[in-house]
Amino acid sequence: MNRDDAVALDRDDPLAPLRDLFDLPDGTIYLDGNSLGALPRTTAGRVAEVVTQEWGRGLIESWNTASWITLPQRVGDKIARVVGAGQGEVVVADSTSLNVYKVLASALSIAAADAPERRVVISERSNFPTDLYIASSLCRERGYELVLVDSPDEIEGLLDRAAVLMLTEVNYRTGYLHPMAAVTALAHERGVLAVWDLCHSAGAVPVDLRGADADFAIGCGYKFLNGGPGAPAFLWVNPRHVDRFSQPLSGWMGHAAPFEMSPGYRPAEGVSRYLSGTPGVIAISALECGVDTLLAAEAYGGLEALREKSLGLTRLFADVVSSRLPAFRIESPLDDARRGSQLSLSIGEGAYAIVQALIERGVVGDFRAGPEDGSAPDILRFGVTPLYTRYVDIWDAVDHLVAVMDDDEWRAERFWTRGAVT
Amino acid sequence: MNRDDAVALDRDDPLAPLRDLFDLPDGTIYLDGNSLGALPRTTAGRVAEVVTQEWGRGLIESWNTASWITLPQRVGDKIARVVGAGQGEVVVADSTSLNVYKVLASALSIAAADAPERRVVISERSNFPTDLYIASSLCRERGYELVLVDSPDEIEGLLDRAAVLMLTEVNYRTGYLHPMAAVTALAHERGVLAVWDLCHSAGAVPVDLRGADADFAIGCGYKFLNGGPGAPAFLWVNPRHVDRFSQPLSGWMGHAAPFEMSPGYRPAEGVSRYLSGTPGVIAISALECGVDTLLAAEAYGGLEALREKSLGLTRLFADVVSSRLPAFRIESPLDDARRGSQLSLSIGEGAYAIVQALIERGVVGDFRAGPEDGSAPDILRFGVTPLYTRYVDIWDAVDHLVAVMDDDEWRAERFWTRGAVT
Structure with missing residues (x-):
């Protein structure tokens, strides 16, 4: 599997035209639609x-x-x-x-x-x-x-x-x-x-x-x-x-x-x-x-079709993370039947800073703190919205994550300051 | 008191420029800001x-x-x-x-x-x-x-x-x-x-x-x-x-x-x-x-100045109704200290239809039904918003009310159909 394979998946995706119904910022890979969905083209008017x-x-x-x-x-x-x-x-x-x-x-x-x-x-x-x-x-x-x-x-x-x-x-x-x-x-x-x-x-x-x-x-x-x-x-x-x-x-x-x-x-x-x-x-x-x-x-198969694509996206995400970033633990169920429309990762340290470093690169996921008692880890959370998320977005997001980790980029001080909403 | 006097009051009104802060429809005398206020010019942008x-x-x-x-x-x-x-x-x-x-x-x-x-x-x-x-x-x-x-x-x-x-x-x-x-x-x-x-x-x-x-x-x-x-x-x-x-x-x-x-x-x-x-x-x-x-x-005297104008508007309204439309009973307190920013009227019959006839003429007030037990009458309700209501609006509104009553215009069948929101 390489980037061209992801591009090919998008080319063959019957739902691909639905992305045009959204007004998405250039240069952003938006994987936070499970926190705030993107702007439909009709809304402003x-x-x-x-x-x-x-x-x-x-x-x-x-x-x-x-x-x-x-x-x-x-x-x-x-x-x-x-x-x-x-x-x-x-x-x-x-x-x-x-x-x-x-x-x-x-x-x-x-x-x-x-x-x-x-x-x-x-x-x-x-x-x-x-x-x-x-x-x-x-x-x-x-x-x-x-x-x-x-x-x-x-x-x-x-x-x-x-x-x-x-x-x-x-x-x-x-x-x-x-x-x-x-x-x-x-x-x-x-x-x-x-x-x-x-x-x-x-x-x-x-x-x-x-x-x-x-x-x-x-x-x-x-x-x-x-x-x-x-x-x-x-x-x-x-x-x-x-x-x-x-x-x-x-x-x-x-x-x-x-x-x-x-x-x-x-x-x-x-x-x-x-x-x-x-x-x-x-x-x-x-x-x-x-x-x-x-x-x-609904004209493209409705939620059944969206679900199939969503699972394809999160499955690809899990596969590429498993092979390229084994230090990350996948916190979402690998069983398709038990997994919603997101992929959550954890790692020994720095989850918050890693998310911030990704955001600086235009890959927007979010951070969710683990419980205070330490019974579950901090989470890097990536939502996929099959209406507008592409396979190539997943590939590129993981690519950026590899870069963030390889160069210890995430250790830079600027990624450790918490915002009001984290 | 005649229409020219009302025009003169507006000319001398230090708060008059505030009306330009609103985007008001032409040809409407809007006396329902106590139900839904008008659109400020800045909001759409x-x-x-x-x-x-x-x-x-x-x-x-x-x-x-x-x-x-x-x-x-x-x-x-x-x-x-x-x-x-x-x-x-x-x-x-x-x-x-x-x-x-x-x-x-x-x-x-x-x-x-x-x-x-x-x-x-x-x-x-x-x-x-x-x-x-x-x-x-x-x-x-x-x-x-x-x-x-x-x-x-x-x-x-x-x-x-x-x-x-x-x-x-x-x-x-x-x-x-x-x-x-x-x-x-x-x-x-x-x-x-x-x-x-x-x-x-x-x-x-x-x-x-x-x-x-x-x-x-x-x-x-x-x-x-x-x-x-x-x-x-x-x-x-x-x-x-x-x-x-x-x-x-x-x-x-x-x-x-x-x-x-x-x-x-x-x-x-x-x-x-x-x-x-x-x-x-x-x-x-x-x-x-x-x-x-x-x-x-606040630059024009704030709520104290708005209050003074509001009382001037409702006082004028009450005075003109009393002299020109004695069949209406004024249901709002005549004591300035006990009257909010509205004037409510009642009449023997037809309050709902009279309000509808006024709306057709571009004078927007509203109707509020009396309690089922008949302990209080149906109300014709006119709110004044001193930010954008003019003295001449009051004069003209009463003028329209006189016309609606004089010609029995309000008895027309089309004014008796209730909308979902009345």
């Missing part, structure tokens, strides 16, 4: 139209005339197509953190009614921290115990005491991909509700919420959906649960008739009751461009 | 820069290089200047609804610790509904009773049982302005915490949170701060309370060190602990333009 025309000219009337009021549902319906949800089952709202609060609160309300003796919520210690912070707050409020496992193997032994199992389908550090259908089936067999965080899977791997019969799901707009920095998040509720309880962040947009301005809350039917405050029109409009860009892949 | 340059070129690095990570605090500090808060005391985050949840939760935590026997939260039945929906949810969760008064006079009699008094400084229907300092002082005298919603006052009337010694405050970004449709909201916490409790929507951005990615929540010091998920960069950047545009008024 659409955002300008929303600001200057819909807001500037239409002003308040655009809530009706530009259909702002149904944006959360309209974009939710588009996201539903990439996560295996039905139409009318997904809304765009708020942030991942706040949506975790809403769906976990509903899951706990259901569990309290159906299985009041179960007082445990299970999650993983390596879950993305915000999920744990929110779960911990809600568990304290409601009198539940949040039990964190260090390995998925420990989950089964806890299920009989559990009310809810809350997992992120693809681990943000390692890219480990849980088998959602099997885990959900096991949870249900043992009387436990399954809440799934799709932040690192929606738009990156095929997700089938209905097929897996999951209970609740939430996900991120700014990673593989390319919705922009801090884009609004989304959530899904299984129709069997949706009208059973209202969620506690019961703002007016979740009311059955917000403009009646009634002092008493009456939740909307369906997933709209998971809305809270006034939707952020500019931000949701930007997110819609990202989702539309992803949906353009 | 700044939003385009954030999208194409900071996101498109800078990608993930802009969290550091473009200081995205401190946007909530930076814009919060600017808002602090118009609400009488100190630097470092305000953050921009989420929506009004969610911020009500956060600050009311903290207020209840404080009350539970300091005065556990007090189990009542007082608010007004005519408060903006989302505040009541959220308060009701939280009160149920925490075992408090939410008591709604029909008149401010009833508040005093309830204080001895109350933990928290939660009021909106300027009523969204009538524009009634509570005397914040006096009400807060009375609440404190009786051992009650005061939570203030500034949605209809921030940017419209001088607010002095520190002077009033309020306990908590929240406010809206898309009304008088001109931050755009569904703009993020803000919140303030009195420094004496801020480090006492952490709020329940404890997402990673409120953590003391979010990028340590520790599984346990440790709240940031100060008001940053009231952040939750990842900040919406595009939306907060648009809001910053709105706040900067308001701060441009």
Whole structure:
């Protein structure tokens, strides 16, 4: 395998034209779309139209005339197509953190009614921290115990005491991909509700919420959906649960008739009751461009085709690192079925500085610190977004990594200063 | 008084140049800035820069290089200047609804610790509904009773049982302005915490949170701060309370060190602990333009001068309506000291259709339905934004209203169809 082979893979890649749907900076190999997705070509124009025309000219009337009021549902319906949800089952709202609060609160309300003796919520210690912070707050409020496992193997032994199992389908550090259908089936067999965080899977791997019969799901707009920095998040509720309880962040947009301005809350039917405050029109409009860009892949085989390419990219990455950089340990699963759309590496020292040295060379991945107790290493994390990542990008990224290591370039002092966001 | 007098008032208005800071549609008299503020001239360019340059070129690095990570605090500090808060005391985050949840939760935590026997939260039945929906949810969760008064006079009699008094400084229907300092002082005298919603006052009337010694405050970004449709909201916490409790929507951005990615929540010091998920960069950047545009008024006498003009505008409105349209009842206080930046009218029938007929003529106010029990009338609501509303706009608006009524124009069938947002 050499660079020409990678170039040939791109030449033969039927998804290659999708890269042109993005406005990517020259000279950058961007392998951080799992932190912030790249800018779709349509976004700037659409955002300008929303600001200057819909807001500037239409002003308040655009809530009706530009259909702002149904944006959360309209974009939710588009996201539903990439996560295996039905139409009318997904809304765009708020942030991942706040949506975790809403769906976990509903899951706990259901569990309290159906299985009041179960007082445990299970999650993983390596879950993305915000999920744990929110779960911990809600568990304290409601009198539940949040039990964190260090390995998925420990989950089964806890299920009989559990009310809810809350997992992120693809681990943000390692890219480990849980088998959602099997885990959900096991949870249900043992009387436990399954809440799934799709932040690192929606738009990156095929997700089938209905097929897996999951209970609740939430996900991120700014990673593989390319919705922009801090884009609004989304959530899904299984129709069997949706009208059973209202969620506690019961703002007016979740009311059955917000403009009646009634002092008493009456939740909307369906997933709209998971809305809270006034939707952020500019931000949701930007997110819609990202989702539309992803949906353009439907003409090229959709998420199944994107998944195949994603696995090809991470497999190539792992192969080339293994042969050229044996000092690095691959922290992502080598089993294709268990690997999300990223490759994570670790090394004895200098992970942070190595990432910085790569960034200076135009190869943008990111650093994720290991846990304070040293139970897992610091990580060099490289996300691949099959919509725009090329095989040659992987080859060149590894080439730069070889150079960074060969010359001890990464030891230069300038790579050791931490930014506010690291 | 005639139209020439109104033109003369504009000619002599020292604040008149501020109108040029907005991009207003020709032929519209916009009297709905208390629902959605108008578009500042700087916003479109700044939003385009954030999208194409900071996101498109800078990608993930802009969290550091473009200081995205401190946007909530930076814009919060600017808002602090118009609400009488100190630097470092305000953050921009989420929506009004969610911020009500956060600050009311903290207020209840404080009350539970300091005065556990007090189990009542007082608010007004005519408060903006989302505040009541959220308060009701939280009160149920925490075992408090939410008591709604029909008149401010009833508040005093309830204080001895109350933990928290939660009021909106300027009523969204009538524009009634509570005397914040006096009400807060009375609440404190009786051992009650005061939570203030500034949605209809921030940017419209001088607010002095520190002077009033309020306990908590929240406010809206898309009304008088001109931050755009569904703009993020803000919140303030009195420094004496801020480090006492952490709020329940404890997402990673409120953590003391979010990028340590520790599984346990440790709240940031100060008001940053009231952040939750990842900040919406595009939306907060648009809001910053709105706040900067308001701060441009500091060179013209700031909020005191804006307030004087606002009262001049609503006084003129009330005078002309009283003399030319005696069938309308003025629902806003005629006492300048008790009137916010709007004028609300009612009439025996047809309020909705009259508003629609005005909109067809380019005079944009809005309709607010009265409560279902008929205890208050339907409202024609006209907001004035002294940054861009002219005296002649008021004159012309009333002129159109006279025409709409004289010819029974409003009875036309086309004005009776309700939109999704009314």
